[in-house]
Amino acid sequence: MKLTLKIWRQKNAADQGGFVTYVADHVSKDMSFLEMLDVLNDQLTEKGEDPVHFDHDCREGICGMCSLYINGKPHGPQQTTTCQLHMRSFSDGETITIEPWRAKAFPVVKDLVVNRSAFDRIIQAGGYVSVNTGGVPDANEIPISKTVADLAMDAAQCIGCGACVAACKNASAMLFTSAKVSQLALLPQGQVERKTRAEKMVAQMDAEGFGACTNTGACEAECPKGISITNIARMNREYFSAVVSSDNM
Amino acid sequence: MILDSKIPAGPLAEKWTKHKFSSKLVNPANKRKYDVIVVGTGLAGASAAASLAELGYNVKAFCFQDSPRRAHSIAAQGGINAAKNYQNDGDSIYRLFYDTIKGGDYRAREGNVYRLAEVSVKIIDQCVAQGVPFAREYGGLLANRSFGGAQVSRTFYARGQTGQQLLLGAYSALSRQVANGKVKLFPRTEMMDVVVIDGQAKGIVTRNLITGAIETHAAHAVLLCTGGYGNVFFLSTNAMGSNVTAAWRAHKRGAFFANPCFTQIHPTCIPVSGDHQSKLTLMSESLRNDGRVWVPATTEIAEKLRKGQIKANDIKEEDRDYFLERKYPSFGNLVPRDVASRNAKYVCDEGRGVNETGEAVFLDFRDAIKRDTRKIIEQKYGNLFDMYKQITGEDPYEMPMMIYPAVHYTMGGLWVDYNLMTTVPGLYALGEANFSEHGANRLGASALMQGLADGYFVIPYTVGDYLAQLAPTKVDENHPEFARAKEEVKQGIERLLKINGNKPVDYFHKRLGKIMWDKCGMARTEAGLKEAKADIQALKKEFWSNVKVLGTNEELNQTLEKANRVADFLELGELMVDDALNRNESCGGHFREEYQTPDGEALRDDENFAYVAAWKYLGEGKEEELVKEELVFENVKLTQRSYK
Amino acid sequence: MTWVTKTLNSTLGRKLIMALTGLFLILFLTGHVSGNLLLFKGDGGQAFNMYAKFMTTNPAVKLLSYLTYISVIGHIVYSIFLTQHNKSARPVSYSTSNGSSNSAWSSRNMGVLGTIILIFLVVHLQGFWAKMHWGEVPMVTYEGEEYKNLYLIVSEAFKQVWLVALYVVSMVFLGFHLSHGFASAFQTLGLNHKKYSPAIKVVGMIYCILVPALFASMPLYIHFTSY
Structure with a gap:
């Protein structure tokens, strides 16, 4: 699959931040959403660009660390955590918008990481x-x-x-x-x-x-x-x- | 050097009581004069921090996650053992002790294990009082189940989320002490080093993961509750952030590392689906109560299956090899974790694996559904089946599940004595971070028990005994050792940032994982381990010359965090290989192919290896020194396991 | 701050006020719509005018009407407090939002619906209620007693198509407002139980269709029967 990713980038809490568009090639439908971002990050690193920061830990849907507001919904289109969301929920050629949680009580720390x-x-x-x-x-x-x-x-x-x-x-x-x-x-x-x-x-x-x-x-x-x-x-x-x-x- | 385990003398059942009485006490009014650092906020860390703060000590608690509630204890599904004998089915403290020693293949201390069984009953009381919603019978009393092949029902559980509920209980106790001002919390803070002054642990160096600030914290005692090191394999059921850094840095400061090669492989995990895989997901082994494990009888059929020319359900009954039932007629699919895992590996090595990567076997519920109806199976395993479907996209009610073993738990860890103190006075290790209690193999539902036993009921006594011997004066943070340790941490970070090579951190981590999995995983050989050692050394060199860590220290930098951790995994990996090479026997999670019975079972060598292998760090690039702690068995008779 | 003001200033306290005033207004609507059914009597407005007099003079009704005014004002004021508070809780909004996938449109737009209803209310009060209280209203005599002929004003007013249209459209908005508000008030009061909540939802649905429909039918009926 080939996807266009519109991702919120923000250097730190004081930075204004804005969307940056990336293209994710060769996405497999068996990947989890976060694995798709892992691959993107490895590509960014190899190019010398700062990888996209996001919170995650257990990757089995129980620690509650992963977040991400995906296409207008928290944790994306399925009623599950982002780490349990798989790319088979998306279709080839789709544009995916990824934002941090937005709330005064959850200030953005960096990129998609917020303080909860x-x-x-x-x-x-x-x-x-x-x-x-x-x-x-x-x-x-x-x-x-x-x-x-x-x-x-x-x-x-x-x-x-x-x-x-x-x-x-x-x-x-x-x-x-x-x-x-x-x-x-x-x-x-x-x-x-x-x-x-x-x-x-x-x-x-x-x-x-x-x-x-x-x-x-x-x-x-x-x-x-x-x-x-x-x-x-x-x-x-x-x-x-x-x-x-x-x-x- | 002789390692003193400090096991109290006397009859097994009286050791702990006697020891508690002979421990020195800190005057209640003096407790506020002592500072204790707790690193990690999982079951062991949160329970220890809360309990010590309740006693009146000043506690600083650290975790790398954004909240203490996220520690990986939260992911434990099955349950927690306790010798309550609520079911009147013959359980007792002695039986839990015996099962744990035997299950650990006789590589744990009798005294420690007995104490664990003894305090297990109090854990359940404590958790219920905190409001942990354990499963209950209709009469309102607590429900139990039999777990992991145990002969008695002693496992308490909260649906499939026991670890979560126990951790949230400990987290709530911790939160209460934060509100009381007795615990100061440091989330998103990683421990980078231990500060040792005159041979005693007096503090730690930390990195604030948001600002990058390197800071020092002084205390009279330091407790490491930092979990296991399964992520050395890259792919494991551990959380992405689980790491060995705290334990490893302590090791380099003088704490011995014991039995590092003892790793537990869990048989029922969802197989790897491709190179992108970042972690493995475990499914409760209760699935093996009804599922039948099989692969095609011939490699030809397996080949067709892998190419997608046929489906599992097309394979005729006579072409299926239910290999566990065939080899172990009396235990069948319920053989212990290590046996089930190893046999899955054997059939896949023969070329009979069933998924695209060739590393998976079937776990089939077809017959169970036929026998009990789909509804019954849904009631028992519905959530697991849903989870499987969510991850793989396949419906296990229609197609057999595919499973493969994965690294799950590490029995090895920092060497500790009966007081849970490492070889560095004032430095303690609790929970999975230490090596004790589980020997060479851990029983199901015992990890939660150990973490909470250590934190709630052991450490409050043993730390007190140590602190009572120290003067109640503030530890001086201006001591030059603090500045020196801080400087060394800064240099280490600068060194990583300066490399500016070509490969991302994960590239090295994945390669290390593959070496460990292939050569120091489920089955090990001398030749393989020697290759692994050379491979790791080469990889380490490459890492330090070609890793690419972008950004600076003074910001949230997840790549830098990872690089720090992987650097330590590379060193630990080599020690694991050394330990596996040294242990010329097979026991529990350590299977050396050279040492097996004619039937292919693990062959222990009690004559020569009934000891704890503790490793002493001697300096950069030097071979570590092996120090043995002989294990003494006064109460149990060592027998060979058999599941035929 | 005393415990009372502290409670009423908490988010829950403010919600409580919204729920209580909302429920009172629902009661008011019920009474209002029942009384106004007299418009359909076809007696040239006699029953309706007598009812109007009763409603403006009876002391018990007066008391109720003051409660209604307080409820209306409280409902509006607290909705402004809450809306401001809720807006400030998310200073940076999302670029993409898919609210329709997890909640009903009306539940997300109670403020908008409420504002429209408020505009309607101003027109409505000015047209009838203010006239009835302070305006020039022709008198009519039934059985020797004088009554203000509100019926005449109503039937004159609803000869205008635009006003009829305004009323009908406003009632649609009222329906949507009630479709969320009815059950929501019970939820806020903590009355959510698996035995009773389904019934509350059903009654709420019937109510939010029936009452606005009856209200809307009045201008329509008068408009089409007055020729």
């Missing part, structure tokens, strides 16, 4: 159960209904890639935040800090400059792990009931 540490700070605000190592009850002491455990697992699957923010027209991080709030609100272990957690995580999410949710459902449609917006509804419930009943002023 805002997500870490949201988790630091309360995405945990405050138990120290040791001194915890036996694992089977509190039975948890299978349905609840499964629902918690559905939410816990989030890989923190940021596709939800990238897809949302408001750059909202509610799917991400709600997935963690939901997981811990569902489980008995999360009950003690339930109210404070919802309040603090929402406050941090706002402080990072993410947008508000307008329930378009784009996040759910693009989430590579299929995290449902029922979690957002649950977070809203958690938050509203927390603010009216908690002891936090």
Whole structure:
């Protein structure tokens, strides 16, 4: 296959940046999208041009490091991560536009690499159960209904890639935040800090400059792990009931 | 030099309890006066950093990824073992200990392995308390499954994403300490060197991957939790960024490297599809419970298949060779990982491989679907089948899957004593980065167990014992050793940037990988290993004269990062070959063709090789020195594995 | 900042206000459309005029009408806050965007739809509501009591084709606005459950078609029956 690639290049956070067009020859349909970029980068290196920088690590769809806004969609045309996207999803002669995630809270670092540490700070605000190592009850002491455990697992699957923010027209991080709030609100272990957690995580999410949710459902449609917006509804419930009943002023 | 493993004396079951009691303690008010550096934020690193911060130490945690949550522990699928015996099926701490020692082909320490089995039960409690959503039965209690051919069901799991859930649990504990101000986080920061002062580890040198700034960090103890080195093979199931650099630089500063040749090859990975391939994807070995492994009976049929003249389903039953079932009638397709992998290699070497590259065998679910219906198979393996289809574009419900072994885990690593301390006082290695616990072969679902055991339940005691012996005064970052180590790192980087050769870094990495895979992979011979050594030396020379690293240090420069890592892999590769040459026996993941039983099974030599091979770095271009730690078995009887 | 203002200034708090005011306006629309069905009675506007008087004089209705004004203003003001906030959350936009592949058009254009509805509202209020309250309206007497003849104003107004067209088109926009807004309000309030959400969606769909259709049918009916 022969493809035209329109790629966002930006030297660093301060640089203006712009699109540069490359031609990728001899692309095999069995390549993953990132392998296609690897080949392009080797060619650029041999020519003495700076290779295109992009985030990636596990390349099996679980670490959440890869990003890329491909042809107007986060992680490209399939509902998966970019590393699991294969070139058979494209056709010969196609032009592919590749952009970084765009959000105030995800500033561009270089080329297609963005800084997603805002997500870490949201988790630091309360995405945990405050138990120290040791001194915890036996694992089977509190039975948890299978349905609840499964629902918690559905939410816990989030890989923190940021596709939800990238897809949302408001750059909202509610799917991400709600997935963690939901997981811990569902489980008995999360009950003690339930109210404070919802309040603090929402406050941090706002402080990072993410947008508000307008329930378009784009996040759910693009989430590579299929995290449902029922979690957002649950977070809203958690938050509203927390603010009216908690002891936090 | 004699290596002291510091295994406490006394009965096996009492060693750890006694050792914890005899460890010195740091006064609670003094803990805040000690600084600890943790490099790597996978299961071992995140759990260690969180646990130490909870105790009151000041922790600095480093990772090269953009967030600690992305460490490659996240990719573990199957589960985590623990001797809970919730299933009432005969499990016990002793049985988990025994299975692990035996599975490791008797090349691990009894004391360490017993401790691992002992603390395994607490890991599950800890993770549940953190909110890890393990699979449950309808009654609300935890579910278990049998994994990797174990006789008992002791594996806890969270769908096919156990590693992810455990890591996110540890990450949440770590995040809590970041919020408390007890952990300072350094993402996108790579460790470049260890600073050793008067023989003790006192800090590290790092490179900020965004700005390129070379910085030093001082501490009373340094913990390396930096994972394995499977990427020396270029193609492996490791993440792209997984590397040996931290461990290797520590090795060059005096930490011995143990059993580097012990690598685990996983039999059920998706085969390589072409030269562009950047990594391999593993599929859970549970697939072998229902899938049948086969290749065509003759090379002629295989040839037609590779040329696309016939399809798998056209091949008649009598023309199929279910080679595992044929050779191992009692275990069949469920033989251990190393046996399954090696036999796949043999049939492909005979020319009976089934894909275009000739390096793949079939894993066929046709009979299972016929027997159990497609629906049942979908319930069991649906997500794996989808993943296979996503990557290969073929439907495994219609066509047999194609699989081939791939490098998956490295049992070798930095030598550590019972306290997880390397040969450099104050420098520790945890998780896959150390060599202990798994011997020559790791059992399924044991990697997660070890990482968390080390981080949550071992290191808090053993680091305390060491720190209690140090004065609670700040480590002086103005010591000239810091400046010297920093300067050396800068020079190393400048050296790479100056070469300005013709070939990209991956060109060298791929060639190194091919040498390692062909000659130091699933089956090794003396002649092959000697060739490999010469090849690697030549490649190393070429690398240092012809690699092309563009850009500068003072920016995000992924090529430079890679070049640094590959430079270390080249050196490690040679040591792996040395180690494989030295070990004139076959055991676990190390199979020397010269040493096999008449049936083609691994032939151990307990008389001469029941030791840990620890290697001491003697300087640039010098052969490393072998130091042996004899393994003492007081509780288990060494037997030969048989799966006939 | 007290906890109340803190909550109302959070993204979730603002959404809550949008949802609550939106739902109240949905209630209002329901009442409005039911009352206006009297236009179809064919009694020369008697029932309608009596209803209009009731609506402008009854104290309980007055209270409701103040709530409606507050809801309208709150809905508009908070939508401006939210839109500004959301725009600032993505200062650099994408060059290529394929929103239609993951979300409904109306859900992505609530602001545009809302603005069009607001313009319509100004025309609508000026034409009828303001006249009814402060304007010159001819009087009519039923059973000895005087009533403002709003019906006459309405039937005069809808003789103009352009106004009928404006109303009909605006109702289409209202329909789209409601097609997202109805279910969205419930989602924001956290009312998403696999048992009830499908029903909410169905009711929302029926509502967003039925109510605007009824509203649109009124000018059409009057326009075509007044000759």
